[in-house]
Amino acid sequence: xxxxxxxxxxxxxxxxxxxxxxxxxxxxxxxxxxxxxxxxxxxxxxxxxxxxxxxxxxxxxxxxxxxxxxxxxxxxxxxxxxxxxxxxxxxxxxxxxxxxxxxxxxxxxxxxxxxxxxxxxxxxxxxxxxxxxxxxxxxxxxxxxxxxxxxxxxxxxxxxxxxxxxxxxxxxxxxxxxxxxxxxxxxxxxxxxxxxxxxxxxxxxxxxxxxxxxxxxxxxxxxxxxxxxxxxxxxxxxxxxxxxxxxxxxxxxxxxxxxxxxxxxxxxxxxxxxxxxxxxxxxxxxxxxxxxxxxxxxxxxxxxxxxxxxxxxxxxxxxxxxxxxxxxxxxxxxxxxxxxxxxxxxxxxxxxxxxxxxxxxxxxxxxxxxxxxxxxxxxxxxxxxxxxxxxxxxxxxxxxxxxxxxxxxxxxxxxxxxxxxxxxxxxxxxxxxxxxxxxxxxxxxxxxxxxxxxxxxxxxxxxxxxxxxxxxxxxxxxxxxxxxxxxxxxxxxxxxxxxxxxxxxxxxxxxxxxxxxxxxxxxxxxxxxxxxxxxxxxxxxxxxxxxxxxxxxxxxxxxxxxxxxxxxxxxxxxxxxxxxxxxxxxxxxxxx
Amino acid sequence: xxxxxxxxxxxxxxxxxxxxxxxxxxxxxxxxxxxxxxxxxxxxxxxxxxxxxxxxxxxxxxxxxxxxxxxxxxxxxxxxxxxxxxxxxxxxxxxxxxxxxxxxxxxxxxxxxxxxxxxxxxxxxxxxxxxxxxxxxxxxxxxxxxxxxxxx
Numbered sequence: 001x002x003x004x005x006x007x008x009x010x011x012x013x014x015x016x017x018x019x020x021x022x023x024x025x026x027x028x029x030x031x032x033x034x035x036x037x038x039x040x041x042x043x044x045x046x047x048x049x050x051x052x053x054x055x056x057x058x059x060x061x062x063x064x065x066x067x068x069x070x071x072x073x074x075x076x077x078x079x080x081x082x083x084x085x086x087x088x089x090x091x092x093x094x095x096x097x098x099x100x101x102x103x104x105x106x107x108x109x110x111x112x113x114x115x116x117x118x119x120x121x122x123x124x125x126x127x128x129x130x131x132x133x134x135x136x137x138x139x140x141x142x143x144x145x146x147x148x149x150x151x152x153x154x155x156x157x158x159x160x161x162x163x164x165x166x167x168x169x170x171x172x173x174x175x176x177x178x179x180x181x182x183x184x185x186x187x188x189x190x191x192x193x194x195x196x197x198x199x200x201x202x203x204x205x206x207x208x209x210x211x212x213x214x215x216x217x218x219x220x221x222x223x224x225x226x227x228x229x230x231x232x233x234x235x236x237x238x239x240x241x242x243x244x245x246x247x248x249x250x251x252x253x254x255x256x257x258x259x260x261x262x263x264x265x266x267x268x269x270x271x272x273x274x275x276x277x278x279x280x281x282x283x284x285x286x287x288x289x290x291x292x293x294x295x296x297x298x299x300x301x302x303x304x305x306x307x308x309x310x311x312x313x314x315x316x317x318x319x320x321x322x323x324x325x326x327x328x329x330x331x332x333x334x335x336x337x338x339x340x341x342x343x344x345x346x347x348x349x350x351x352x353x354x355x356x357x358x359x360x361x362x363x364x365x366x367x368x369x370x371x372x373x374x375x376x377x378x379x380x381x382x383x384x385x386x387x388x389x390x391x392x393x394x395x396x397x398x399x400x401x402x403x404x405x406x407x408x409x410x411x412x413x414x415x416x417x418x419x420x421x422x423x424x425x426x427x428x429x430x431x432x433x434x435x436x437x438x439x440x441x442x443x444x445x446x447x448x449x450x451x452x453x454x455x456x457x458x459x460x461x462x463x464x465x466x467x468x469x470x471x472x473x474x475x476x477x478x479x480x481x482x483x484x485x486x487x488x489x490x491x492x493x494x495x496x497x498x499x500x501x502x503x504x505x506x507x508x509x510x511x512x513x514x515x516x517x518x519x520x521x522x523x524x525x526x527x528x529x530x531x532x533x534x535x536x537x538x539x540x541x542x543x544x545x546x547x548x549x550x551x552x553x554x555x556x557x558x559x560x561x562x563x564x565x566x567x568x569x570x571x572x573x574x575x576x577x578x579x580x581x582x583x584x585x586x587x588x589x590x591x592x
Numbered sequence: 593x594x595x596x597x598x599x600x601x602x603x604x605x606x607x608x609x610x611x612x613x614x615x616x617x618x619x620x621x622x623x624x625x626x627x628x629x630x631x632x633x634x635x636x637x638x639x640x641x642x643x644x645x646x647x648x649x650x651x652x653x654x655x656x657x658x659x660x661x662x663x664x665x666x667x668x669x670x671x672x673x674x675x676x677x678x679x680x681x682x683x684x685x686x687x688x689x690x691x692x693x694x695x696x697x698x699x700x701x702x703x704x705x706x707x708x709x710x711x712x713x714x715x716x717x718x719x720x721x722x723x724x725x726x727x728x729x730x731x732x733x734x735x736x737x738x739x740x741x742x743x744x
Contacts, residue, residue: 250662251740264658433741479739490659491736498741513715542741 035096035370036125038132041360042350043235045138046287047126049170050313051339051437052142053149053177054161056381058115058368059439059454061340062106063318064407068583070509071487078294078317078336079583089320100342100365101318103586107402107443117341117366119164120373120381125344125366126168127374133348137235142170143313143337144245144291147189148177149437151392151453152384157185159192160384166194167380172230174199176246176291176314180253180459183260187216190226198243198289200228200273201266208260225261229277237284237351240277242270242307244290246314248493254460254542265296265490267303274306284354287311294319294336295489301325301332308356309347312336314494316406316436318343320363337363340439392450396559399445400566405438405455408484409507409572410499413438413455416565417551418501420558425465425548427537428522429473429503434480434496447565449556456539456551463539463548471530474517477505482513500571503528506591508576523569630692635684638692639721642682647721647728650675655720655731661712664737670707671696671731675724678704682723687716712737 069079080088082102091097099109130138147158190197203223204213214220218227229242247265277283285308290297293314305327318338325332337345348360405411421430438455441447483493505520520528539551574589629642656670671681682695696706719732
């Protein structure tokens, strides 16, 4: 069953009357419309989602106020925050869209407009956008990070999300966190997945070929573990979709789960593949479904020519419009559609005479109060959650302020995690990874086990406590900082700066590796000594499995002791040389 | 009928075991001379000891190596050259305790195309040097070695 437009309009009317919609801005300007109305254009509609991190239900998600661009990325999308982002894309402040795309006035706006995302709401929108356009002229593409990020994904080893994406009707996907299950589990999930799992940049190791990997891999001669691309005939056009999995998977995540596979970015091979599908498969358009991250996609779009559109993910950048990149033979559109199920990208292409003539793009926020739930999807989600409800719904403590993660440095929820590690594991210092997933909790809302799982749930959740010299600590901070702030995108790995507890530091992102971090100082004012040893606790070790308790139990233990979760001190660094950077706003600790 | 990839690899491995003894490893007769190169602690000395000079950058040497190593203990590199009459191909990791990693002696009439794995403790420039008709040519690339973690 799907909704008619009239029903949508009626709901919008009701929503407006109930104060759900703003009186000004985007929705008001484009009245009488319906927020989700798109005039039909072109002959091919690509629906693009990415990085939902297994969020089946609607969530709150605060966009960053720190997302620095260094080098060529300075002041460019996606490294714009707050008003800078609104101005760049011509979005009025105070509008519903401004709330969707920025952190501005987050707490109030989130209470007013309600939660975002949720698969049953997304399903309603997807069905409508497909039916309006003619389903046979549409494709639904999922950029990955779909099977990880929730308690139910953890318990079912990603299978809950395979079922949900089947119900949603995903045609093509690629991956990153999918590779944090064991090889056999991944292959098994893909068998159950109704769409195609594509990756042109995942190869089998030669050692594994000796051990029988040829039995299951896609192409023994090329070494491709998965099908690299797929040809789709839709809307009278012939389209190649190439999958690009996250190239740094074995660096950013444990290699031990996927010992037989190897990942990278291969510009020459990508160029050869694009040339080949154009010459041999006679396609009218080439689309890359990518998990490179937006900075890497922008660089790749410049180095490789012949790609019409890169539908990108990984860096969780909700960009209202694509960036156009010029290259040797033409141009490539680079999109990125945020995270946590908050957005759906809609790319309508006019493809005629073997060429993309024009495009029309919209990034649609999924407002769950406006889009009704699809009953079949809602039922599936209920069934998935039912066995785990006792675990998920336990109330732990009241949030004293908005608890969030996303941003280059510690968010409030990160600080809770860091404090919990120091408290429960008796450590002087704590470290927590700068993941970009993790939902937000509003001030006055009860933090539940499910919220803690949203922030911590992965397949290597053990914590550690170990002695570490000041010099080692500095080395870790420098190394991670270089993964974000290296001006060369191919040398970045995505993710944000490691979160810290128990000490502060100064960070100068403009410096090279080894020179960004200085003046590491414990909360008691004592300077960290390179030769002195400290007790450090952390989690999510990629090298080998740690011995300590599971991170979500550590955080829950810490919160259960309190009625109210309060942040007394945020261990964010003092930043140097970024005062004028359009990728930072409302940040207190800055030195010029 | 085409030979599948696995058979080819096995065949190469088998022949490598035979051929390797005579040509693909540093020649035993030269051991006394190359030992000083393999033990040298800086790249310039190693290159001087092994090849007796310094190399000039050449587009006819291709060095394939990752931007970031997935595992510093086994970094895959491939060196190819389109130069005529290649005699040897060697690989140096500047920041390794002993920068010279390997020297391949290329017999006449053999394709100049070798692959191996390097052990790298930290980020370093990797340099391939090709000796052809008595002259030295090179290609370099920086390979980043990181502690990992923190994926988005």
